[in-house]
Amino acid sequence: MDTYLDLNTVNLLGRVDSRIDKDALIKKIAKDYGLGSVKKYRQIHEGFEDYNVKLETTSGIYLVKLFSQFKSFRHVKDNVKGLATFVKAGVRVPKLLKSKKGDLLYYYETEEAMALGCVMEYFKGKSFFKSKKEPALDEMKNIVSDIVKINTVKFKPKGIYDVWVVQNLVPEFEKKQRFLAKADRKLMKTVVEKVKRINCAKCTKGTIHGDIQRSNVLKNSRGDIRVIDFSVMEYNAVSIELATYLALFCINPKQTSRKDALDIYTQILREYSKHKKISKYDLKVIPTLMLGTYAANCLAASYELRGKENDTDETHYWIDLGSGGMRLIAGLEGELETVSL
Numbered sequence: 001m002d003t004y005l006d007l008n009t010v011n012l013l014g015r016v017d018s019r020i021d022k023d024a025l026i027k028k029i030a031k032d033y034g035l036g037s038v039k040k041y042r043q044i045h046e047g048f049e050d051y052n053v054k055l056e057t058t059s060g061i062y063l064v065k066l067f068s069q070f071k072s073f074r075h076v077k078d079n080v081k082g083l084a085t086f087v088k089a090g091v092r093v094p095k096l097l098k099s100k101k102g103d104l105l106y107y108y109e110t111e112e113a114m115a116l117g118c119v120m121e122y123f124k125g126k127s128f129f130k131s132k133k134e135p136a137l138d139e140m141k142n143i144v145s146d147i148v149k150i151n152t153v154k155f156k157p158k159g160i161y162d163v164w165v166v167q168n169l170v171p172e173f174e175k176k177q178r179f180l181a182k183a184d185r186k187l188m189k190t191v192v193e194k195v196k197r198i199n200c201a202k203c204t205k206g207t208i209h210g211d212i213q214r215s216n217v218l219k220n221s222r223g224d225i226r227v228i229d230f231s232v233m234e235y236n237a238v239s240i241e242l243a244t245y246l247a248l249f250c251i252n253p254k255q256t257s258r259k260d261a262l263d264i265y266t267q268i269l270r271e272y273s274k275h276k277k278i279s280k281y282d283l284k285v286i287p288t289l290m291l292g293t294y295a296a297n298c299l300a301a302s303y304e305l306r307g308k309e310n311d312t313d314e315t316h317y318w319i320d321l322g323s324g325g326m327r328l329i330a331g332l333e334g335e336l337e338t339v340s341l
Contacts, residue, residue: 024208029064029106030057033100033119050231054122063094066115071160071231076116078157080105081232082207083120085155091146092225094120121291125220127247127316128215137224137264140250141271143217146227147245148275150239151206159234159272164300165210166240166292169195170210176299179306184323188295195292202281203237210234210241213248242272243289248297253324258332266339273341287336291329298322 030038036058044052049067067076086093086106086144096104097119106113106117106282128135173192177185199270209216218226250264269286302317329336 019294020108020115021110024091024110025108025115026053026055026064029117029119030055032106033062033097034100035059037117055119061124062097062243063120063122064117065120065211066117069115071082071116074158075160077105079230079233080118082155082157082233083118085227086150086230087151089149089153091149091227092150093227095232096120113168116297117289123218123220123224125216125218125224125226127218131219134252134255135214135249137267139219140264140268143212143225143227143245143249144268144271146225147209147212147241147276148272149232150209150275151241153207155207156235157207159210159232162210163303164296166195166243166289166296167233167236169292169296169299172296172299176303176307179303180299181302181323184298184302184326187300187326187330191291191295191330194288195295196284198288199281200237203239203278203285204282206238208234208236208238208239208241208317210236211248212245213261214240237279237282238276239286239289242269242278243249243286244293246286247290247293247325247329248321251310251325251328253294253328255323256328258328261328261332262335263337265336269339272341278341283339283341284337287329287333291326291333291335293324294329296322296323298326
């Protein structure tokens with residue numbers, strides 16, 4: 001059998017209990033979901049979060065998600081419930097499958113270990129991160145419709161503490177600034193002070209994906225889109241959602257010119273405002289939140305590199321993106337703050 005799922009905690013950051021018998025787990029999932037006999041499976045090596053496994057059986061190809069052992073049961077339930085909610089709302093996310101018992105959340109336990117997971121359709125597409133293709137402006141604007149739908153559902157997930165997001169930049173900077181390059185640390189101190197001054201109580205709230213970046217948007221050969229990885233979704237400021245999307249999906253600090261960055265920023269916010277109003281305060285803080293988003297990713301990746309010796313291409317990608325993004329937006333901040341809708 002072709003088995004590429006490595007549950008070694010050292011190689012894969014301990015995300016899933018290493019005592020799990022991978023063959024037994026995959027076979028049981030196939031049986032409990034009525035998927036037929038297992039032909040082969042392999043782990044999809046991308047990202048720092050859960051295990052995603054491409055499973056091929058006699059009845060088709062599926063995506064199995066095994067949640068990180070560090071996530072609470074409540075958070076995992078929210079993740080699965082959120083996916084189901086977004087499907088009903090028309091968001092382009094992978095469709096969840098139900099087990100023979102009718103469950104969306106899968107629970108696996110032996111005397112040695114346990115795991116929580118779910119099974120969904122396998123979408124044959126590549127992320128924008130993996131394809132290395134710059135999204136066109138029309139594609140960016142098209143995804144805004146999914147963002148609006150996510151932001152307006154009634155489901156209010158509580159979220160988790162994540163070191164990669166702007167919401168936690170201030171405490172993370174205090175703990176990890178020593179792992180930054182000198183130039184990044186100097187610039188980030190200014191960014192952190194600006195983030196501190198944001199009054200979250202004045203921001204418009206909604207359910208947010210929280211991480212719509214190029215690794216989390218898939219596109220197939222027909223141009224169909226899927227938004228994936230809702231691991232950090234929560235009920236929070238929609239300005240965070242927009243800032244994250246602009247910073248991590250729409251703008252590429254290495255390739256986007258100042259003029260194009262300003263144009264993209266303006267057009268994306270105008271597209272969003274066609275469907276959902278953006279308040280004056282939200283509009284005011286989005287540039288600062290973009291700076292904070294770049295800073296949070298640069299900081300977290302710098303810690304991965306120098307604190308955990310996770311010296312990978314992906315780690316360097318996030319350091320470079322965060323560092324370059326801070327510099328680009330810092331130079332444009334005044335112009336961005338004057339954009340009107």
